[in-house]
Amino acid sequence: MDSENGQIMISEDQSISSSKKWIEESIISIFSIALILVFTAIGAEVAFSYFNGLSKGIHYLYALAVTFGVLGIIGAFFNSVDSEQVKTENDQMEISDVRSSVNSQSASFSPKEQIREWMDIILGIVILLVYSSIVAHVISYYNDGLSKGILYLCGFGINIVVFYIIGILFLLYVFLNKKYNNRRKVAIVNGKFHYEDLKKATNNFRDKLGSGGSASVFKGILDDGTAVAVKRVERPEHGNREFVAEINAIGNVDHAHLVCLRGSCCHMTEIGETFFIVYDLFPNGSLDNWIFPKAGQNGGYLSWKQRYRVSIEVAKALGHLHHDCRQRILHLDIKPENVLLDDDFRAIVSDFGLSKLMSKDESRTHITERGTYGYKAPEWGLPHGISEKCDIFGYGKLLLDTLFGQRYVCLDQDGNDIYRRYSDGGNTRREQRAFFAFMRKKLTQNKHLDLIDRRLVADGKVDENEVRTLVYVALCCLEEDPKKRPGDMRHVVDFLEEQKIKGITCIFPRVFPYKEYENQKNVDRFSREFRHKELEIATSNYCDKLGNGRSGSVFKGILNDGTLVAVKRDEPTSYGGKEFQEKISAIASIQHSHIARLRGYCSHMTESRIISLFVYDFFPNGSLDDWIFPRRGNHSSYWGLRYKIAENVARALEYLHDQRILHLHIKPENILLDADFCAVLSDIGHSMLVGKDESRIFTTIRGTDGYMAPEGFLGDITEKCDVFSYGVLLLDMFFGKRNVCFDSNGNHSDKQHGNSQEERLKFYMYIRQEVLPKGKALELIDKRLELVNKREARSLLETALQCVQEDPKERPDMRGVIKMLLTN
Numbered sequence: 001m002d003s004e005n006g007q008i009m010i011s012e013d014q015s016i017s018s019s020k021k022w023i024e025e026s027i028i029s030i031f032s033i034a035l036i037l038v039f040t041a042i043g044a045e046v047a048f049s050y051f052n053g054l055s056k057g058i059h060y061l062y063a064l065a066v067t068f069g070v071l072g073i074i075g076a077f078f079n080s081v082d083s084e085q086v087k088t089e090n091d092q093m094e095i096s097d098v099r100s101s102v103n104s105q106s107a108s109f110s111p112k113e114q115i116r117e118w119m120d121i122i123l124g125i126v127i128l129l130v131y132s133s134i135v136a137h138v139i140s141y142y143n144d145g146l147s148k149g150i151l152y153l154c155g156f157g158i159n160i161v162v163f164y165i166i167g168i169l170f171l172l173y174v175f176l177n178k179k180y181n182n183r184r185k186v187a188i189v190n191g192k193f194h195y196e197d198l199k200k201a202t203n204n205f206r207d208k209l210g211s212g213g214s215a216s217v218f219k220g221i222l223d224d225g226t227a228v229a230v231k232r233v234e235r236p237e238h239g240n241r242e243f244v245a246e247i248n249a250i251g252n253v254d255h256a257h258l259v260c261l262r263g264s265c266c267h268m269t270e271i272g273e274t275f276f277i278v279y280d281l282f283p284n285g286s287l288d289n290w291i292f293p294k295a296g297q298n299g300g301y302l303s304w305k306q307r308y309r310v311s312i313e314v315a316k317a318l319g320h321l322h323h324d325c326r327q328r329i330l331h332l333d334i335k336p337e338n339v340l341l342d343d344d345f346r347a348i349v350s351d352f353g354l355s356k357l358m359s360k361d362e363s364r365t366h367i368t369e370r371g372t373y374g375y376k377a378p379e380w381g382l383p384h385g386i387s388e389k390c391d392i393f394g395y396g397k398l399l400l401d402t403l404f405g406q407r408y409v410c411l412d413q414d415g416n417d418i419y420r421r422y423s424d425g426g427n428t429r430r431e432q433r434a435f436f437a438f439m440r441k442k443l444t445q446n447k448h449l450d451l452i453d454r455r456l457v458a459d460g461k462v463d464e465n466e467v468r469t470l471v472y473v474a475l476c477c478l479e480e481d482p483k484k485r486p487g488d489m490r491h492v493v494d495f496l497e498e499q500k501i502k503g504i505t506c507i508f509p510r511v512f513p514y515k516e517y518e519n520q521k522n523v524d525r526f527s528r529e530f531r532h533k534e535l536e537i538a539t540s541n542y543c544d545k546l547g548n549g550r551s552g553s554v555f556k557g558i559l560n561d562g563t564l565v566a567v568k569r570d571e572p573t574s575y576g577g578k579e580f581q582e583k584i585s586a587i588a589s590i591q592h593s594h595i596a597r598l599r600g601y602c603s604h605m606t607e608s609r610i611i612s613l614f615v616y617d618f619f620p621n622g623s624l625d626d627w628i629f630p631r632r633g634n635h636s637s638y639w640g641l642r643y644k645i646a647e648n649v650a651r652a653l654e655y656l657h658d659q660r661i662l663h664l665h666i667k668p669e670n671i672l673l674d675a676d677f678c679a680v681l682s683d684i685g686h687s688m689l690v691g692k693d694e695s696r697i698f699t700t701i702r703g704t705d706g707y708m709a710p711e712g713f714l715g716d717i718t719e720k721c722d723v724f725s726y727g728v729l730l731l732d733m734f735f736g737k738r739n740v741c742f743d744s745n746g747n748h749s750d751k752q753h754g755n756s757q758e759e760r761l762k763f764y765m766y767i768r769q770e771v772l773p774k775g776k777a778l779e780l781i782d783k784r785l786e787l788v789n790k791r792e793a794r795s796l797l798e799t800a801l802q803c804v805q806e807d808p809k810e811r812p813d814m815r816g817v818i819k820m821l822l823t824n
Helices: 012-050 056-095 102-106 111-142 148-186 195-201 236-250 304-323 389-404 429-444 454-459 464-477 489-498 516-526 532-538 577-588 639-658 710-714 719-735 757-771 790-803 814-823
Strands: 208-212 215-221 227-233 261-269 272-280 328-330 339-341 347-349 356-358 409-411 418-420 545-548 552-558 564-570 598-605 610-617 671-673 679-681
Touching: 195 215, 195 227, 195 261, 195 272, 304 328, 304 339, 304 347, 304 389, 304 454, 304 464, 304 489, 389 464, 389 489, 429 464, 464 489, 532 552, 532 564, 532 598, 532 610, 639 671, 639 679, 639 719, 639 790, 639 814, 710 719, 710 757, 719 790, 719 814, 757 790, 790 814
Parallel strands: none
Antiparallel strands: 208 215, 215 227, 227 272, 261 272, 328 356, 339 347, 545 552, 552 564, 564 610, 598 610, 671 679
């Protein structure tokens, strides 16, 4: 028997087993017949010694009948005991939802069963006649004056009375035994609890902890002093289904963040069955008591670190249910009320009354709609069914509650009206889209702290990067299209738990090789794959070119939902399928407000080559070079804006270096500007990952001439190469010209791309030794700039010169750069 599929697999071993069973049954039958004959002979000899007037044949006939009668009574007794045992086992199997179809099978008998039933009736009549004959002969032995007909009639009547008395006694035995077993059925809780024990423990079910749906939960204290929570499933039309579903789901599940079953009880009453499930009691209650102000425990609430940890623990629990159990389990009712908190405020996912079990081979299932309003995924009720993506959607709503400290949507006390967390929010599909767009805008503007519980902001102990991460994950989980949500809760755990690139490979496999399927996991987390035809339509066949880069061209596009995007087309590509997965993995796994987000990707095969396309958010203000070099018609004349951009780029590089990622392509063209002129670092596709145990990488030359560090030409790559390029970027922003230089006499030169590396290093030395000490820095600044803060200008120039030191050891790291910009 295949336990997972429930299908009988016939094999050669099973055929041999059947043959052995037939031989064993035959031997038992022969032994039984021999035993009956022996008992018959013994009985005949005994009868012959007492009744000499009867023939030997009658003696054997009587003895045979007596033997059958005795064996019949013994068999009836054991059959009743066995049936009660089977019944008890069936009751226990019902608790674990391993039920047999005895009732359905008994409704239709096979021909063999019908023949057997008629044989039982005939055998009963024969036994009755034989016993009547025996009684008649016994009476005739003591009274010879009666006719033979009267004797047989008396014998028949006496046998009827005797059988009637035996029948009454047997029915009385069955009734009393059934009553006893009914009392036992009350206590069927995997052999642990009795109904009376639960009634006593809960003080007659008076201390109610909460209620919802079709069940109530009561606090109880067992005889040994253990505090428990007793869940009573109350609605008979759904109680049996929910009880079986919950026992089925958690009976064999063992996980630190999933509730542990202590026992259960099925109590028979006059109106039907009442079901009880016993859990450990969690003194801190459920999550809603600690994140919603109206339900706060004496005004207490979870700190940010506790909320972030709870988010990870719930994700771990769902990942275990979806992928690590013998059968895939869908919870289908993820909400704060179903997340319990232990003594250390660690999350325990509970309430599996609406859960659904799926085989590992199933990708989706069709069931009646269930769950809690406001947390249900939009695909409920659609013909293609549901999957674990419903739990992922519910998890996204849970994250919003955790972030806001208020329900995203909520019913009033009468269950009618809905109030909204924000005026842009709401419960309809259209309102939800507007609300999510509002959240994305806040995230893009680096104003994600505006979204979180005000009490947390007042504490001042909020990790901004974690807030940004949690908001981003929530938005990904709440995508209307299930395919756009994260594919696996385990990936969400990785993303939340480590906040670093996991499994990212560098673009060159020989430097830091990883398996291709690991890269694909990263890609599937938070990006989507576009069809080439879709991008052709979005870009009007690539007609609106935004610019050219070293490795490809960038085009403006409009998706079907009206979203503006930038589509970068790398052609011809020098890498195939594996390298392409590595490249998009490196981009997709990076999440930072000042680093361009990858919306999706496409790898298009033509007759002669592979075209790789990357879809990013569109930035209406273009790139930084459009605003600092005078060849452009538009330019930025506000000094404060340039200084803010310098800080934004520094923070983006600090994040990349913390994740052991080197950009290696820092220049104004790769700094994009959003609607508020916040800087966003782009072109991460040419980045490289440094291993945890590595401090440098030796590889081929990459980067743009004029921005590359001197050691980069030798293939000696460290994070200090990015620091050098950043210093050159600051000089571009300071001067308003690209890679300016002075001649040997200190006069300004218009040479921009012809400077050698040696000439540029001499120029940096000249500024450091001749210009700064004499206080002439402002004489070299971009003349178009207005409202220049002299201290900031000097600070920016000094920082730039520190970054472009020829010796990498003399350059600061990016954390030091930020400190220099903010403190000077």
